Amino acid sequence: xxxxxxxxxxxxxxxxxxxxxxxxxxxxxxxxxxxxxxxxxxxxxxxxxxxxxxxxxxxxxxxxxxxxxxxxxxxxxxxxxxxxxxxxxxxxxxxxxxxxxxxxxxxxxxxxxxxxxxxxxxxxxxxxxxxxxxxxxxxxxxxxxxxxxxxxxxxxxxxxxxxxxxxxxxxxxxxxxxxxxxxxxxxxxxxxxxxxxxxxxxxxxxxxxxxxxxxxxxxxx
Numbered sequence: 001x002x003x004x005x006x007x008x009x010x011x012x013x014x015x016x017x018x019x020x021x022x023x024x025x026x027x028x029x030x031x032x033x034x035x036x037x038x039x040x041x042x043x044x045x046x047x048x049x050x051x052x053x054x055x056x057x058x059x060x061x062x063x064x065x066x067x068x069x070x071x072x073x074x075x076x077x078x079x080x081x082x083x084x085x086x087x088x089x090x091x092x093x094x095x096x097x098x099x100x101x102x103x104x105x106x107x108x109x110x111x112x113x114x115x116x117x118x119x120x121x122x123x124x125x126x127x128x129x130x131x132x133x134x135x136x137x138x139x140x141x142x143x144x145x146x147x148x149x150x151x152x153x154x155x156x157x158x159x160x161x162x163x164x165x166x167x168x169x170x171x172x173x174x175x176x177x178x179x180x181x182x183x184x185x186x187x188x189x190x191x192x193x194x195x196x197x198x199x200x201x202x203x204x205x206x207x208x209x210x211x212x213x214x215x216x217x218x219x220x221x
Contacts, residue, residue, distance in 0.1 A: 021136040024125065027118035028140025028212065029147075034115020036204050037108065040197060041074050043067070049200075053192035059184065061087070069188060077105040078112070087184075097185040100176050107170060137216040145209030152202025159195050 039045065047067050050056065056066040069092055072085035083098040084091050093101070125133045154162040167176045178186045 017132055020132055021139055024122075024133060024136025025140035025143055027121050028137055029144045030111070031115050031118040031122055032140075032144055032205060032208050032212070034112050034118070036201060036208065037111060037115075039204065040201055041078065043071055043074075046070050046074060049193050049197055050188075052196050053190050055188050055190060055193060058190055059187045066188060073101065073188075077101065077108050080105060080109065093185055094183065096175070097178065097183060100171070100178075100185070103171055103175065134216045138213055141209040141213035141216065145206050145213070148202040148205035148209065152199055152206070155195065155198040155202065159191070159198070163194065163198075 047063075047070070050066055050070060051063065056063045059066055061069075065087070069085050069087060072081075073083060073093075075081060076083045076085075083093055083101045086092055122137070126137070151162070180186045180190065
């Protein structure tokens with residue numbers, strides 16, 4: 001009787017361990033995504049991407065002006081602004097462009113918020129150095145690294161299709177298509193900007209995931 005009763009208990013405990021590892025893996029993924037996003041929103045990184053994509057020339061302004069416009073838009077993304085930066089005493093973006101950035105800002109702030117919570121959870125759990133904690137970190141690193149490698153490859157070899165699929169998944173139809181000849185949002189952030197940003201983002205994620213995997217593996221020994 002005792003042996004029979006212990007089997008369900010062992011199964012429950014096994015399921016709990018699996019659930020904890022899965023939750024921790026997701027926390028690792030979300031935390032690293034949020035941290036990498038914040039890294040790529042830093043002014044020096046954005047300015048370098050603007051220069052790489054010749055955005056100031058496409059927009060017809062000097063680099064410092066393009067930097068200032070971008071910095072204002074990034075601040076609004078992070079803090080919920082109105083995206084009403086001005087150029088030549090006029091609002092820089094159209095109403096449709098500002099509306100799209102509002103949608104983007106909601107996603108960015110949600111990711112940062114969840115990332116902060118995930119990072120706090122990871123900080124508390126890693127102190128305990130339990131075996132399942134290290135396994136969860138390792139699982140999350142593997143999941144993130146593999147996913148980032150696949151997405152990075154998709155952006156590298158099929159940027160237009162991947163970019164379109166991502167926007168169709170995340171935003172309402174008709175709210176994110178703009179004309180590079182007339183719309184300033186895609187003049188400030190042209191396709192070259194997004195190709196470099198997407199590939200760089202995925203490379204950083206893969207490198208970070210590899211580092212996290214190695215750390216978890218070493219501490220497990």
